[in-house]
């Protein structure tokens with residue numbers, strides 16, 4: 001059980017050191033995605049530890065089926081909006097497909113853009129052994145790196161769909177090796193996505209760095225959710241998600257009421273209208289008074 005209350009933890013900026021200490025003290029870590037200033041500020045003030053500007057913006061903001069079309073320019077832009085809304089949470093910029101796979105030099109350049117232009121305090125990239133060198137080089141550029149293994153959405157075509165990873169013995173060994181490689185390369189934390197809960201528990205136990213789970217069971221050091229899923233802003237909610245609000249239904253209801261009010265000429269009412277400045281009646285000037293006499 002955490003000894004840090006949400007309000008006391010809000011007084012300080014979360015850093016990679018805070019997160020390492022949290023793991024040592026077995027205090028859980030919360031992370032949510034955000035893509036704009038308004039929601040970033042709400043989550044930050046609510047005491048969320050990390051805000052991820054995820055490439056999931058391709059799905060939930062841009063309406064694509066995968067995250068693959070998202071560009072580095074787009075993540076930089078959204079990171080800038082989010083960073084402006086955060087005083088407490090650590091802001092993590094997600095490295096989109098194509099921004100780190102070609103070479104480690106490319107990866108460092110992309111990470112630097114997320115920090116320099118976007119205002120991110122850390123970056124995240126997907127993969128294990130194959131991206132270990134990129135993680136090492138980015139970390140050497142003094143940029144904290146978060147890894148991401150298991151179901152890695154940018155590998156959707158290799159995986160043959162968004163499939164849970166690590167169910168067979170072979171897959172399990174591969175996910176374990178990937179997680180170890182990410183830590184070895186110098187990552188400060190790692191996302192474990194879409195894997196059996198006992199595999200996530202084993203990784204969490206083996207690694208010194210915090211694990212942040214999504215669809216990976218309750219034994220991770222922290223949990224992350226995509227904001228549109230947990231707030232009920234999508235048509236469909238994955239089974240591993242707990243929906244904490246139904247903002248989609250609330251927004252639809254509000255929009256319907258607005259349209260009805262406009263049709264019935266109930267909006268705007270008097271209290272929504274500006275009034276003209278009333279000028280005091282002019283007193284006749286001295287010349288006018290003299291003429292009149």
Ligand code: KIV
Nearest residue numbers: 033054055056191224
């Ligand atoms: O892009 C994203 O939102 C993510 C989370 C699902 C971890 O990578």
